[in-house]
Amino acid sequence: MQAVVSGVVEGRHETRPVALEADVVVVGSGAGGMVAATILAEAGLDVLVLEEGGYVPAAVHGKLRQSQSLRHVWREGGMTLALGLGATPGVNVTMGRGVGGSSVVTGGVCLRVPEAILATWSRELGLTALTPEGLDPYYREVEAAVHVEQVPEEMQSRSTRLFGIGAAKLGHPIRPIGRNTKGCHGCGRCNFGCPEQAKMSVDLAYLPRLLAAGGRVWSDCLVERIEHEGGRARGVRGRLLAGPGRRGPRLTVRARVVLVACGGVHSPVLLSASGLAPYGSQVGENMTLHPGFRVFATFDEPVEGWRGALQSAYTDAFERDHVTLMSLFIPGSVIAATMPGAGAALMRRAREVPYVAMFGAMVHDEGPGAVWRHPFGREPVLLYRMSEADRRAMYRGIRLLGETFFAAGARRLYLPVLGLDGPLDADGFRRFELERVPPRRIECSSQHPLGSVQMGTSAATSGVDPDGKLWDTRNVFVCDGSVVPTSLGVNPQLTIMAMATRIAQSLRDRWRSMPLR
């Protein structure tokens, strides 16, 4: 007996081995996989999507506490760490896990790749189709599908407005951003699943279209291996999951095409486990992270930064320094978690939560990092090494955030530095030798693991060809953040969707020439 919720088959209820067939099997249901699956299903192909995580119906998100969302729709409760090599901080890498993938837990920011980056792709990497004009139709299609709209100024949180005051005084005013929302009232918890179903994550914008076109989606399915012979994939095999780490009955799928969309961390893991990442290949290499930092500032007035859009404005005025400043807010419980001290000292600081404003900085990084498959567990080992330019950008970003908040009238700053005794006032911040703080003491996080199976024009320097096809295979494609050729400097969600659209349409157009299973 199958349990079906809103058209999604929940694999955790299956008690017997399952064998399925499809034209295309898509592994992963996030911003890349769901978009590609929808396009192929609407072209009349028999598409099956397999998702490792569970399915949390959209209506449930608003009923969950944030920590409940963490345990259900964030991979490993947000506890993944990339190990810093050399003078590099450890980076907390957060990803979604479940139907909709990371699109369920993003702040909804939708920005196109800056033209300067695309120029690098076409001129230096030889990806001549990935120009502003070449990508424009795909961006347009996605922007319409997910309803990208500019965040109105009145929806900015007080936290963002205060930062904006400081930024204007210092001559780098913030600008509104576009997000994939429809009917958003700005309640500041987008990254725990939208409580109002206003964020057009792919489980809302694409899943209904996929199901209407006859596509199938199974949750709780862990794909362990792509079956292949002589460069041709025959399908995938794995296990249905009865719960976290609880392997259930076997799952096998025969398909003409395998589309890998497990994200920037887990796509290389699947390819490696399948023997499709031989020694010397670029699969699992070149990962960039957009390392990010946040600075809290306390004001005399109540801020209550959770009232308003979670992310609503940014500035790229410091792109020459490889830094993008981006508005954000996190729940009061998480702010309190990162305040220094214990006991009465911690609780006194935690009572400042309503007076806290926050802004973030993101490094347009060179990295690189690497993904190593762990021989004894599901989660891989992530390694990351910052370049000298990345380190300079990290300190520059934190310094900029602090200066801007003090220009806005902040009283004290909480810096993302481990082991600091407490907040700094303006004089203390000026005197503080931030650049002498060892990188390992900087608190750093990332939401954008990219480029671990990067697109390119040669197997010697990339993981997939310009159409997303894995080198040396005939019918294995990758379409998620892992194919993004370089770090972007802006949030990648829209670009992942646009590139998935391009890869899926290319596959659709040459379907007849694909090998039969």
Place this chain on the structure above:
Amino acid sequence: MSVVRAEAPAEEASADPYVVLGWSSRAARPGLSAPWRRRARLVAEALFSTDDGPPPAARLDWLEEDLGDFFGHLGRRSRLVFVACLATIYFVAPLLAWRLCTLGALDWRARVHAIERLERSALSIALLGAKAILSIVYFEHPDAAREIGWTQQCKLS
């Protein structure tokens, strides 16, 4: 044969806080053993104490249960990481405060002191790891949220 459930079934009256809109979110089993949950409680009791003393026992009971559910949904690695962080606090922090015992042998004031010493040491990352998860769960208790002025806006229930 398929059992089809609606997207948003009418909310049923349920005494179980882990059942929302007919969707059960409770982990099949707690992800931390009882001894580790108790150690987590001892750390939390010190972390969230005020000048008046530790937080109410009922709030810590709630934390202990919810922490078990939290880790019940996560994989082995995350559980191991949390236990490693907790073990560092429980066994190493007292040594940094020149006390040859475990955290459990100390009263709550001494525990606070030991944790502060750990925070200033090279092992502060271990404290951050455990403190982050404990705080995220603890401050979701309605009384704890109220105490720090956090409204938990947009939780619709």
